[in-house]
Amino acid sequence: MTVIAQLSDIHVRPRGMLYQDLVDSNAMFARAIETLNRLHPVPDLVLITGDLTDEGSPEEYEALRELLAPLKHAFAVMPGNHDDRDHLRAAFDDHLWLPAEGELHFGIDVDAVRILALDTSLPGLHHGELSHASLTWLERELAENLHRPVVIAMHHPPFITGIPYLDQYGLRNVGAFAELVSRYGNIDRIVAGHVHRSMQTRVGSVPVLTCPSTTTQIALRVEPDAEPASYLEPPAFMLHRWADPAGSAVSHLCYIGRFEGPLPFA
Structure with a gap:
């Protein structure tokens, strides 16, 4: 069995500061860590798909490392539009799969599954784009990796959501990405963040899933x-589980926190 927990859009702030001056995103991420540490089945990897911080400052990445310290599982981080590549790279210089310069693409193996983390961010901007070099790398x-399942992880999802104030900050060159994806049959699914909601669709024949935020959810x-509006709906993460590592995953939406139960099943 292979299990990957996906969190996204955690928006860590410097100690004592609130996200959007309203929400304690650091405390909410700490509760997410507590939930992950109680999780069964135990994740082989925790993947955080961008917007690790709110402003990309060194102080925020320092706070993020402190918040991650209690996590009992291996983890990997990738950038979103609120991150700073250089500050992220410096804060996680012990993560040797992160490139030493340029775009932060990387590939890591989790049992038989290959994770391809694709950096869709543009420094100083909130929409996403994939450069020619990015598509070549992918x-x-x-x-x-033609004979193994591959998961493409990206911050900006490669589709139009239908929410106008989200789509103006979406991925710009979806067509080139979709054309590339259509040529390969080894892509198990595409996972993304950015939209602070759970959404499901396809790019060609490939399933695409977005992960909710551990902070606010976008309306x-x-x-x-x-x-534009957000709500303090229950925070959540995604759990991608391969019962057969050579097969396809089942992805579960998991809410963060403790809830009443267990109750009778029937």
Whole structure:
């Protein structure tokens, strides 16, 4: 069995500061760590798909390392639009799979599954884009792993959500990515963050899933003139589980915290 827990959009702040001056995102992430440490089956890897911090400052990455210290499982981090590549790289210089310069793409193996973390961020901007070099890196990795399941992890999801105030900050060159993905049959699924909601769709024949935030959840408002809004809905993460590592995963939405139960099943 192979199990990967995916968290996203944790928006860690410097000690004592609130996310959007309203929410204690650090305390909420600490509760997520507590939930992961109680989890069965035990994750082989915890993957955090971007927006590790809110402003990308060294102080925020220092706070993030402190918050991650109690985590009992192996973990990997990747950037989102609120992160700073250089500060992230410096804070996690013990993670040897992170490139020493440039875009923060990396591949890691979790049992038989190959994780390809694809950096969609653009320094100083909130929308995402994949450079020619990014797509070249991805194609090389896919071609080298034809006989094993591959998961592509990215911050910006490769589809239009229908929420207008999200889509203006979406991934710009989805077409080139989709065309590349269509040529490979070894992609088990694509996982993403950024949208602070659970969403499911496909890119061609490949399932795509987004992970909720451990902080606020973005409102589902699809009217063209919709006002941006977030809610303090229950925070959650995704659990991707391969009962047969050579097969396809089942992905579970998992809420963070303690809840009443267990109750009678029938």
